[in-house]
Every structure is written in C-alpha cells, then in structure tokens.
Amino acid sequence: MSLLDIQNVSLGYDSNVILENLNFTVNKGDYLCIVGENGSGKSTLMKTLLNLQDPIKGKIVKGDGLLPNEIGYLPQQTVIQRDFPASVSEIVVSGFQARCGLRPFYNKEEKKLARENMERLGILNLSKHCYRELSGGQQQRVLLARALCATRKLLLLDEPVSGLDPKVTADMYNLIKDLNNDGITIIMISHDISAAIKYASHILHIGSNVFFGTREEYLSSDAGKFFLASEGGVSE
Amino acid sequence: MIDKLVMYLQYPFVRYALIVGILIALCSSLLGVTLVLKRFSFIGDGLSHVAFGAMAIASVLNFTNKMIIVLPVTIISAILLLSGGRKAKIKGDAAIAMISVGALAFGYLLMNLFSTSSNLSGDVCSTLFGSTSILTLTSREVWLCIILSIAVVIIFVLFYNKIFAVTFDEDFSKAVGTKSERYNFLLAAIIAVIIVLAMNLVGSLLISALIIFPALSAMRIFRSFKAVTISSALLSVVCAFVGIIVSILMGTPVGSTIVAVDMLIFGVCCVIGMFTGGVRK
Numbered sequence: 108m109s110l111l112d113i114q115n116v117s118l119g120y121d122s123n124v125i126l127e128n129l130n131f132t133v134n135k136g137d138y139l140c141i142v143g144e145n146g147s148g149k150s151t152l153m154k155t156l157l158n159l160q161d162p163i164k165g166k167i168v169k170g171d172g173l174l175p176n177e178i179g180y181l182p183q184q185t186v187i188q189r190d191f192p193a194s195v196s197e198i199v200v201s202g203f204q205a206r207c208g209l210r211p212f213y214n215k216e217e218k219k220l221a222r223e224n225m226e227r228l229g230i231l232n233l234s235k236h237c238y239r240e241l242s243g244g245q246q247q248r249v250l251l252a253r254a255l256c257a258t259r260k261l262l263l264l265d266e267p268v269s270g271l272d273p274k275v276t277a278d279m280y281n282l283i284k285d286l287n288n289d290g291i292t293i294i295m296i297s298h299d300i301s302a303a304i305k306y307a308s309h310i311l312h313i314g315s316n317v318f319f320g321t322r323e324e325y326l327s328s329d330a331g332k333f334f335l336a337s338e339g340g341v342s343e
Numbered sequence: 344m345i346d347k348l349v350m351y352l353q354y355p356f357v358r359y360a361l362i363v364g365i366l367i368a369l370c371s372s373l374l375g376v377t378l379v380l381k382r383f384s385f386i387g388d389g390l391s392h393v394a395f396g397a398m399a400i401a402s403v404l405n406f407t408n409k410m411i412i413v414l415p416v417t418i419i420s421a422i423l424l425l426s427g428g429r430k431a432k433i434k435g436d437a438a439i440a441m442i443s444v445g446a447l448a449f450g451y452l453l454m455n456l457f458s459t460s461s462n463l464s465g466d467v468c469s470t471l472f473g474s475t476s477i478l479t480l481t482s483r484e485v486w487l488c489i490i491l492s493i494a495v496v497i498i499f500v501l502f503y504n505k506i507f508a509v510t511f512d513e514d515f516s517k518a519v520g521t522k523s524e525r526y527n528f529l530l531a532a533i534i535a536v537i538i539v540l541a542m543n544l545v546g547s548l549l550i551s552a553l554i555i556f557p558a559l560s561a562m563r564i565f566r567s568f569k570a571v572t573i574s575s576a577l578l579s580v581v582c583a584f585v586g587i588i589v590s591i592l593m594g595t596p597v598g599s600t601i602v603a604v605d606m607l608i609f610g611v612c613c614v615i616g617m618f619t620g621g622v623r624k
Contacts, residue, residue, distance in 0.1 A: 157517070158517070158518070159514065159517055159518065178518060178519070179519075180514070182514045182515055182518075185512070185514075187382065187511075188511065191380055191511060191568075192562050192567065192571045194568070197507065197569065198511065201507060201512075204504065204519065204521050207504070207505075211500070211502065211503070211504065237566035237567065254515075257519045263518075
C-alpha cells in the first residue's frame with residue numbers, strides 16, 4: 108500500500124477552486140517533485156497534504172502505517188523567525204513536540220536523537236549558536252534537522268532552496284538526495300524544473316494541464332517536451 | 344533614607360503593593376517574550392482598554408464585584424485577537440487598534456452618560472494610570488493575586504516547550520499534530536488574567552510597558568529562548584521592586600516609576616548588546 112493516495116481531490120480556499128480532480132500516489136522511497144507556475148496551487152496542495160486545510164472534494168488516504176504526526180515539514184521561512192532569539196539545539200529538539208504529547212519536557216533519548224540529526228546534517232558545532240545569526244543555508248539545515256526529528260518516513264519540503272546561492276543550493280539538493288537514498292520519502296515543492304528532472308523519481312506538474320508520472324515519463328510527455336524545448340534541451 | 348523605608352515597610356499596604364507588584368511584573372514578563380515575537384506587542388494596550396470598557400459597564404450596572412464582567416469580556420477579546428490569526432479579515436495590528444480605541448471610547452462614553460461619581464475625570468485617570476489603587480489593596484485581593492500568579496507560572500513552565508514551538512513556527516507545529524489552537528487559547532486566557540490583575544498596579548495605559556520592556560531588554564543581550572525568558576523575568580522583577588521602592592521614597596506615581604526604571608534598564612541592555620554583539624540591529 109502507498110504512503111499517500113490522493114483520490115479525486117479538488118483544492119482551493121473560500122470556495123475558489125484552484126485545482127480539480129487531482130490523482131496521484133506516493134510510495135515508500137519515492138522522491139516526488141511538485142512543480143508548477145506561481146498561483147497554480149502548489150502551496151495549497153502542500154497545506155492540504157499536511158492537514159492544515161481540508162480539500163474541497165475527494166480524499167487523501169494515508170497508508171503503510173503513516174500516522175498524521177509522522178510527516179516532517181520544512182516550511183518556508185517566516186518574518187517572525189528572522190529575529191527570533193533561539194539556539195539551534197532548542198529549535199531542532201522542538202521537532203519532537205508531537206511525540207511528547209502532554210509530557211512537559213523532552214527526555215534524554217529525544218535530546219540524543221536531536222544531536223544525532225544535527226551531526227547528520229553537519230550542524231552539531233552550531234548547536235549553541237543563535238538561529239538568526241546563521242547563513243541562509245545553515246538555517247535551512249537547522250529546519251531540516253528539526254523535520255527529521257519529527258519523522259523517519261516522509262519529508263515535505265516547501266521551496267527548500269529559495270534565496271540560497273548556487274553552491275549552497277547544490278549542497279542542499281545533494282543533502283536531500285542523500286536522505287532519500289537512506290530510505291526517507293521526499294515530497295518537494297519547487298519552481299526549479301531542471302533540478303526536479305535531475306533529482307526526482309516522480310514529477311507532479313500542476314497548472315493548466317496536470318501531469319503525474321515518473322521522471323522518464325515526464326520527459327517524454329507534452330509538458331516535459333514543452334519544458335525541454337524552452338530550456339533548449341537537458342542532457343540525460 | 345533607610346529609616347524612612349523601614350518605617351514604610353511596617354505598613355501592610357506597602358508590603359501588599361510590593362508583593363503584588365513583583366508578582367505581576369513576573370507574570371507579564373514571562374508572556375512578554377512570546378507576545379513580542381508573535382508581533383502582538385500592543386495586545387496589552389488593546390486588552391487593557393477592553394478591560395476599562397468592561398469596568399465601565401460594570402460600574403454603570405452597579406456590580407459590587409466588577410471582576411464577574413471584566414475577566415470574561417477580556418478573555419473573550421484576547422481569544423478573538425490571538426486565535427483569529429491569519430484567517431481573520433481584519434488582522435493583527437488593525438484588529439488590536441480597533442478593539443482598543445473602540446472599547447476606550449465606549450467605556451468613557453458610558454461613564455459620562457451614567458456617572459454616579461462627582462469626580463469623573465479623576466476616576467478615569469486612576470483607571471487608566473492606576474495611580475493609587477495598588478496602595479489600597481485588601482488582603483483578599485493580595486491572596487487572589489498570589490494564587491493566580493502561581494498558577495500562571497506553573498502553567499508557563501509546564502507548557503514552556505510547546506509555547507516555544509508554537510511561537511517559533513505555528514505551521515510546523517500544526518503539521519506534526521500539535522493542537523496549536525489550544526495553546527493560542529491558553530495564551531490568550533493567561534494574558535487576559537494578567538492584564539486584569541495588572542490594571543490594579545500600573546493602570547490600563549502602562550501595561551504594555553510591563554509586557555514588552557523586559558522582553559526587549561533581554562533580547563538585546565541573550566541569544567537563546569530559555570536565556571531570554573529567564574532574564575526577562577529577572578529584569579522585570581528587579582525593575583518592579585526598584586520602581587516601587589523609589590516611588591515610595593520619592594512620592595512619585597507607582598506605575599510610571601516602574602516603567603521609567605524599565606526604560607532605563609532597556610537603555611543599559613542596548614549598550615551592553617552593542618558591545619557584546621548580542622544583536623545586530
């Protein structure tokens with residue numbers, strides 16, 4: 108059974124329908140990239156997958172033992188976070204907030220796991236630093252470490268490289284690919300189609316015509332061909 | 344000087360004022376950090392005007408215990424302001440400004456139309472600036488304040504990690520299954536209780552100062568949420584203590600003296616922050 112099964116879902120807000128009759132599935136180990144123009148409903152789709160809002164129609168079936176609080180989320184940065192006085196370790200360990208339930212404090216095991224996740228993302232040496240004084244790439248790693256604390260299964264990334272310079276962007280994409288190779292399912296929202304083609308296993312293109320399929324199918328589809336023509340061709 | 348202080352401390356009303364003042368300073372500073380970071384610095388001002396309006400209604404209706412009206416009205420307004428959040432049609436600062444000005448005008452209007460007192464402007468002035476009421480506290484009010492303050496501190500400590508998480512990133516919290524609305528409700532209720540309590544100390548107008556100054560001062564110097572929270576509580580308590588003592592010795596109004604001390608400390612913290620590089624701005 109698949110982790111997520113999206114069946115005939117219509118999305119929107121306040122009775123404005125943005126997307127209709129969307130169907131796709133996400134299986135364990137997939138790397139799904141959701142691409143589309145601004146305003147095509149990428150963020151709305153992400154919010155719906157996260158249970159932050161309800162679909163207007165249709166349903167989302169979670170399978171394979173995926174619990175609602177087992178989705179790790181890497182949101183876009185908010186204004187509030189830019190001057191928030193918080194140390195890196197405080198933020199990373201807050202990924203366990205749902206696991207705590209009503210227990211008021213984080214236990215030893217959770218703190219140890221938080222350290223492991225920081226080490227995995229190469230930010231352990233920053234654990235006492237203040238979040239607002241880090242570079243954009245370091246901040247994204249902190250939020251990614253927090254997301255890893257919340258899940259071992261599925262990560263949803265919302266434009267993880269926006270505002271990063273080309274080198275840091277490449278590092279970030281490689282890091283995400285490594286996590287995917289370790290067995291974590293990835294769903295990434297992006298407007299960067301060339302990166303999607305390079306890294307993803309599946310692509311969901313939303314907009315006036317919707318496409319869902321593997322990367323290879325996308326490249327031979329109309330939407331993909333249109334993109335390739337406009338880019339002047341991508342090798343591979 | 345010391346003799347004078349010792350003499351004053353023998354009066355129960357001076358001791359009451361010190362106890363209540365320090366407790367309110369502690370409670371308001373604990374939540375101040377969260378409120379400032381959530382861009383709700385002005386909620387203290389807005390809600391205290393709501394409390395003022397509710398108090399006017401209570402006086403017009405001749406309630407002996409005004410809290411029956413004031414507390415629920417303030418709590419409901421706080422919940423509306425904090426939980427309306429991003430879905431509301433009128434948002435954040437505009438909503439607070441609207442409620443604040445509306446409640447103030449309505450309250451003053453009511454007091455004018457149905458005034459029972461001969462000294463109306465004096466009544467309004469003492470409600471807004473809390474000039475004397477902290478010195479007229481009864482022992483029952485002091486106990487009420489002690490119990491509520493202990494409750495606020497315990498709730499804050501128990502939910503500290505959740506409050507941090509929801510303040511830092513509400514979307515993430517919701518996504519991993521934290522019921523963030525519940526914590527917003529909880530925050531709103533606590534803030535309303537603190538504001539109603541604090542009206543006795545500094546009056547409506549100066550409550551904002553008690554909420555924001557310690558938090559802003561602490562944020563100049565410290566870089567982790569825990570350090571900011573603890574130090575803002577300490578700063579607030581020290582400022583309230585010094586402010587009350589000074590006001591007793593010099594005969595100045597209690598509320599404004601505490602705020603003056605808070606502002607002074609804020610200046611000192613800014614300078615320290617510049618030298619230690621605690622903040623960039």
